[in-house]
Amino acid sequence: MPAWFTPERMTWLFRVNPALKFAVFLLLLFITLFNRNLPLAAWLAVLSAILLYGFSGYSAKKLALLSIPIALSFASSFITMALFGKGDTVLWQWGIFKISEESIRHGLLLGTKSLSFGFTGFAFLLTVEPVLFFYAMMQQFRLPSKYAYSFIASIRLLPVIAEEIQVRSNALKVRGITFSRGVRGVGERIRSYTVPLFAQSIRRAQRIAIAMEAKQYQMGAARTYFYSTSYSRHDAIFLAVMAVSVAAVFWLSFGVPY
Amino acid sequence: MKKLTFTDLLITIMVGVVFGILMKFWDDLYTAIKPVLPVARQLLYGMWFMNGVFAFLLIRKPGVALIASIAGAGLSAFIGHGLGVLIYGAAQGLAAELLFAAFRYRKFSIPFAGLAGVASCAASFGLDLIYGYADLETWALIVKYGLRAVSAFIFTGVFAVLVIRALEATGVTNSIRPVAKEEYSLLDR
Structure with a gap:
């Protein structure tokens, strides 16, 4: 925050x-x-x-x-x-x-x-x-840890994603890209922003998941918590x-x- | 049925969260034209239905549409849209999920993706009915939700499928999709 x-x-x-x-x-x-x-x-x-x-x-x-x-x-x-x-x-x-x-x-x-x-x-x-x-949510409401940790990891990466959107926007500007008018233009705009953004995010998510599993994170396994809430x-x-x-x-x- | 691995789940939620941010930018655009161009505004509305459908087209496993939609709505809620969007996100994701489930999670083409978007749109219409947004004069009701459904089809059907195809071309999807039967049969040749 x-x-x-x-x-x-x-x-x-x-x-x-x-x-x-x-x-x-x-x-x-x-x-x-x-x-x-x-x-x-x-x-x-x-x-x-x-x-x-x-x-x-x-x-x-x-x-x-x-x-x-x-x-x-x-x-x-x-x-x-x-x-x-x-x-x-x-x-x-x-x-x-x-x-x-x-x-x-x-x-x-x-x-x-x-x-x-x-x-x-x-x-x-x-x-x-x-x-x-x-x-x-994990400790009092039994939310499975796989959801909670995925959310926490994604939230941690928000600044990186926001920066990537900015970089992409600048890159398009520097290259002088213009979009068509109307519905086609909306489609072009969505495509030119989302493709690199998602390609990066997917790779990043995959790396994090593999890293977590390499450190023995297991879905559904009993676990202890760093922050205990009650x-x-x-x-x-x-x-x-x-x-x-x-x-x-x-x-x-x-x-x-x- | 193919179950979600932890990698799938993390990617699903990440996709949802990225959509949450994109929707924030989209919302700024939407708010800017809201008072001046009511028709264009409804046509831009489809973006809010894209999240779940897009995630399903990407990962192609059960549960993905619902989870991504809730993740995106959760993020929107956290960055200032309030907890109310969470209810909408859950309902829209569930509708898309049910539509894909009705075709046994085997259809990924434009018409089916578009239909899933329209199903999400119908779910949000149901919530609007309960909330009271839909008590409009009949003509206004038809114009508003008719345009919204068209927009849902364009965004989730055409745009989402095209973006997914572009992502497939980058090769990033190869490592995350479940292996299809045809690919196994290639091994037997």
Whole structure:
């Protein structure tokens, strides 16, 4: 992770077991995905906003920067749905654009859902160490080590791949390569970037796998771990807090008349 | 059935991760033209279905399409698209995987690769229906997802197969593909 992604302070969210945190947040996302109730969507967005802004431990400036794409996705899903969504109580119509009460309501639902998705996603990603996440997945959730180590190895190589894309892009520029217009051009562009990129990545992956097996890495063999992760009292607190908050969100959405 | 070796798995996940990065660059392009050219935007959408199909065409073993798709989506999630894409990635990969499984993992040509892309597209449409993205006026729905399906076919069928052929020409695929029956029979001659 680049240095930019270091929090100002370590909050309790950092100390929660990463795999457990992942499971709970994924559950939140599934509730958001299947939900069609506007108050519930809005309160879920509030809950995830509290998690992100209150407990991620990042400075307000960084959080504001990170919020820009989330705000954009709110705006774009709201506007598209408001203009093109289904609805009978028409408020305004001009050519193919038609705004109705239903479409506005639906747009708001979509918008708040994308807010929840964005906030929850960042609340997780900003408070998790990728390598420890995979170690916790192996130790607490029994993810087979072959998947976890493959991911860790691939993530380690990200900077190399990003650099290769840059080099390729410069090389094409220096050689004065131009692409055709339209679909053919898209195809040419994809081909000229992906072929060298994948050829290199495949060879590299193969070398790493052979090196690991040469050092006696075996799929499915019992093993010990360099970083040991476990459950702690922070996890109990986290589960309790999340259970109470989700219950509160449901009560606010369905128990309170509007 | 041919099982995945550790080398296969590492290559699969690496391919997924590289796609994750490519999708990041693609996303920048996509976002730039999103407001101005809604039609072109749907036509570029097929890139998001390429990952699983491409990995399967490369390695030609069961499970590859699903794993690569999840890996790519996982990387996208980690570099800032949020955990939501993980759900989409898993569904799309599963759809492509099921399509290849339906042909017993033996078809690698343009129509089948394209169909797998369209299956991924259908899976993402299913999730959009659940999420609520698809509650559009009927004409808008048909235009949006129709174009998207066409794009899925072009990207996963035509582009992925062509890139794979170019990779085959480099020789890099020889060492990773399972040995076919015909190649064994060559030994008997």
